[in-house]
Amino acid sequence: MSNNNQVNSKVIETEVPLGTVHSAALEPYRVRLFVEDEYVRDAEITIGVNHRGIERIMEGLPVEKANALTEKICGICSHIHIWNSCLVAEKGLEIDVPPRAEYIRLIMSELERLHSHLLYLAHGCEVLGHETFSMRIFYIRETVMELLRMIGGNRVQYGVPVIGGIRPRSDLNEMRIQKISEGMDLIEEKMTEFADRFTRDPMIMSRITGVAALSKEDALRLAATGPTLRSTGVEVDLRRDMRQYDPFEFEVITQDDGDVKSNLLMRALEIFEAIKIIRQAVKDLPEGKITNRSWEMQDTGIIRSYIEAPRGKLYHSYRLEDGRVRNSIIRTPSITNINAMEHACIGTHITEAQLAIVQCDPCFTCTDRAIQIVDHPLKKTNKQNKII
Amino acid sequence: MDTSMIISSAIAVVGTLIIAFAVSVWLPGIERKFVQARIQQRVGPPISSPGLMAPIKFFFKEAVTPNSPMPRLYNAIPLISLIIVTAILLIIMPQMYFLGGLASIIAVVGLLKVEEITYMFMGSLSKSVLSVNMPFPDHAKGAKHVDATRSFIEELSTLRAFRLIAFGSFPLYIALFVPVAMSKSIYLSNIIAFQQLHGPVLFTVAGAIGAVVYFIGSMILLNEYPFAIMKTKADVIEGPMLEYMSKYRAYTYITKGLLIFVLASLFTTMFIGIPPNLFSPGILVTLATAIIFPILIASMSAFSPVFTFKQFYPVVAVTSILGAVAIAASFL
Numbered sequence: 001m002s003n004n005n006q007v008n009s010k011v012i013e014t015e016v017p018l019g020t021v022h023s024a025a026l027e028p029y030r031v032r033l034f035v036e037d038e039y040v041r042d043a044e045i046t047i048g049v050n051h052r053g054i055e056r057i058m059e060g061l062p063v064e065k066a067n068a069l070t071e072k073i074c075g076i077c078s079h080i081h082i083w084n085s086c087l088v089a090e091k092g093l094e095i096d097v098p099p100r101a102e103y104i105r106l107i108m109s110e111l112e113r114l115h116s117h118l119l120y121l122a123h124g125c126e127v128l129g130h131e132t133f134s135m136r137i138f139y140i141r142e143t144v145m146e147l148l149r150m151i152g153g154n155r156v157q158y159g160v161p162v163i164g165g166i167r168p169r170s171d172l173n174e175m176r177i178q179k180i181s182e183g184m185d186l187i188e189e190k191m192t193e194f195a196d197r198f199t200r201d202p203m204i205m206s207r208i209t210g211v212a213a214l215s216k217e218d219a220l221r222l223a224a225t226g227p228t229l230r231s232t233g234v235e236v237d238l239r240r241d242m243r244q245y246d247p248f249e250f251e252v253i254t255q256d257d258g259d260v261k262s263n264l265l266m267r268a269l270e271i272f273e274a275i276k277i278i279r280q281a282v283k284d285l286p287e288g289k290i291t292n293r294s295w296e297m298q299d300t301g302i303i304r305s306y307i308e309a310p311r312g313k314l315y316h317s318y319r320l321e322d323g324r325v326r327n328s329i330i331r332t333p334s335i336t337n338i339n340a341m342e343h344a345c346i347g348t349h350i351t352e353a354q355l356a357i358v359q360c361d362p363c364f365t366c367t368d369r370a371i372q373i374v375d376h377p378l379k380k381t382n383k384q385n386k387i388i
Numbered sequence: 389m390d391t392s393m394i395i396s397s398a399i400a401v402v403g404t405l406i407i408a409f410a411v412s413v414w415l416p417g418i419e420r421k422f423v424q425a426r427i428q429q430r431v432g433p434p435i436s437s438p439g440l441m442a443p444i445k446f447f448f449k450e451a452v453t454p455n456s457p458m459p460r461l462y463n464a465i466p467l468i469s470l471i472i473v474t475a476i477l478l479i480i481m482p483q484m485y486f487l488g489g490l491a492s493i494i495a496v497v498g499l500l501k502v503e504e505i506t507y508m509f510m511g512s513l514s515k516s517v518l519s520v521n522m523p524f525p526d527h528a529k530g531a532k533h534v535d536a537t538r539s540f541i542e543e544l545s546t547l548r549a550f551r552l553i554a555f556g557s558f559p560l561y562i563a564l565f566v567p568v569a570m571s572k573s574i575y576l577s578n579i580i581a582f583q584q585l586h587g588p589v590l591f592t593v594a595g596a597i598g599a600v601v602y603f604i605g606s607m608i609l610l611n612e613y614p615f616a617i618m619k620t621k622a623d624v625i626e627g628p629m630l631e632y633m634s635k636y637r638a639y640t641y642i643t644k645g646l647l648i649f650v651l652a653s654l655f656t657t658m659f660i661g662i663p664p665n666l667f668s669p670g671i672l673v674t675l676a677t678a679i680i681f682p683i684l685i686a687s688m689s690a691f692s693p694v695f696t697f698k699q700f701y702p703v704v705a706v707t708s709i710l711g712a713v714a715i716a717a718s719f720l
């Protein structure tokens with residue numbers, strides 16, 4: 001035990017453990033809240049109970065199969081994983097992707113951002129105890145889910161990108177474009193109504209304003225990413241640096257306070273930006289091929305790719321050897337946001353601690369990919385001695 | 389009192405109780421299906437599911453020993469709670485007014501307090517398996533505050549239940565004393581007689597304010613949203629009631645439905661002057677109030693987030709002040 005822990009243990013008297021399986025949490029993770037008079041003085045979040053070993057399974061698989069497997073990492077932002085994984089291969093093998101395929105990948109990505117943000121808002125309202133708003137957002141989200149199903153064939157795992165382009169069934173014809181446009185109109189109208197109703201509700205505002213605030217300095221120090229970072233006023237969005245997003249005009253949304261209100265508003269406003277991008281993409285959708293098949297497999301060094309997932313910066317890297325994936329590493333945004341989650345809990349009432357964690361949009365099941373194996377020698381007991 | 393009168397009174401009491409139980413099992417369903425589900429634009433459960441079918445199902449489930457230091461007492465509390473709620477219904481029936489002091493508002497308040505205190509016992513006797521058992525040690529290398537004393541979330545529920553009893557139930561009890569102040573009697577028979585002579589308390593200014601305060605107090609007593617401070621996400625959704633299973637869980641469901649009915653009956657008795665009585669057409673008023681209550685509760689619950697103490701205290705304070713104003717107005 002360190003001296004620091006000894007000092008702190010004198011200050012923090014009571015620990016309230018939650019989980020790993022807990023009905024207040026959507027996923028299995030361990031939260032230890034250190035409280036004084038029901039106020040959280042410190043928090044510790046531990047993951048590691050849902051490790052699925054995806055990188056290990058990817059090891060040695062043909063690259064196409066490995067890419068398809070990355071989509072299974074997350075049930076919410078599955079497309080962004082397979083897109084980034086394909087980008088790794090395309091970068092390493094220097095494959096040019098046809099512009100039409102780039103646009104369709106981007107449309108899928110923004111649709112996914114829409115459904116992820118809507119899920120976040122619904123979850124946030126549910127944790128606030130406002131079931132009605134939660135249900136109504138799910139009702140709005142249903143339109144996005146149907147659009148995703150129309151393009152990808154599934155509501156969860158769409159499998160749209162392949163190396164060099166997209167799957168043929170995911171190409172957009174006039175009917176699909178029309179449906180996407182109608183869907184965007186509907187979502188925009190309903191989201192405008194919802195945002196107006198939400199921000200005018202004094203009871204909701206009193207529940208979320210100033211709760212679990214994270215300062216800009218803390219967010220940067222704790223390496224927060226994505227909307228969690230932007231909600232503190234830091235204008236960082238990887239989409240600005242991605243060539244795929246160059247043809248589109250959109251604002252990088254920021255909020256100033258870093259509290260639950262800022263985080264909720266942040267996502268709500270980003271929904272309108274995603275709608276704006278999708279509208280531009282379907283309007284200017286280029287004609288032509290959707291897949292470039294004229295490339296050759298070759299061995300590569302380690303290739304890295306970053307992309308802006310709905311929750312923040314997503315990292316994929318691997319190298320290719322005989323067409324198979326080696327040394328795969330994937331890092332999801334929630335792993336860097338864990339520190340921000342812990343920090344946001346501090347100072348909140350215990351009833352708001354779950355809200356403080358949820359405001360950072362955790363996705364722990366997708367994040368659970370680091371494992372440490374400790375060779376623990378058996379203790380020599382008296383019983384063993386007797387046997388010997 | 390002759391034998392035929394005793395028999396008819398006994399039939400009235402038993403009949404009213406049967407009707408109360410028969411109606412109360414549908415009330416949670418009405419609340420969730422007809423109001424909340426419609427407001428929330430979802431299908432919702434079958435109307436019989438939350439109050440009737442769920443308890444029947446739970447009666448046939450296997451019970452295992454809960455993770456409690458006194459499991460038998462912990463399991464007995466829902467039944468005790470059900471008996472207390474039934475006792476409240478019994479003493480507000482006109483056939484039971486011969487009990488004298490027991491058929492008074494003091495006895496009703498006392499029994500309601502006991503019903504509230506059961507949540508504290510539930511919390512203190514529950515040790516949730518969800519919070520402690522872990523597949524790996526918490527005190528791993530680098531863990532924070534390894535020597536901190538562990539507390540259970542249910543113990544916090546106990547504290548919250550205590551605060552609910554200490555503060556939250558003020559409005560209900562203040563509102564109950566509005567008809568008492570107007571009739572200048574604590575006996576239910578006198579309060580009803582006063583209203584038969586002067587008209588329902590509800591139709592006076594003091595009574596109308598008192599009725600609003602009573603309604604908010606009922607929501608607090610029923611732990612309904614937004615006053616469900618024992619059901620926040622930091623709790624394990626149902627707080628102290630999480631570990632009830634099998635028939636013990638069924639008792640909690642039945643008690644919830646019956647408590648809605650009892651609070652509605654108490655309202656009609658105190659504010660309209662109509663006690664629950666099988667042999668009186670006034671039973672229809674009681675039944676109508678029993679249906680209106682969950683509908684109103686569900687409507688309010690559907691449009692509000694769960695309050696934390698930051699919102700809870702001011703709301704309770706303002707409602708209690710309103711109740712005090714109603715009592716002051718009743719003297720005018």
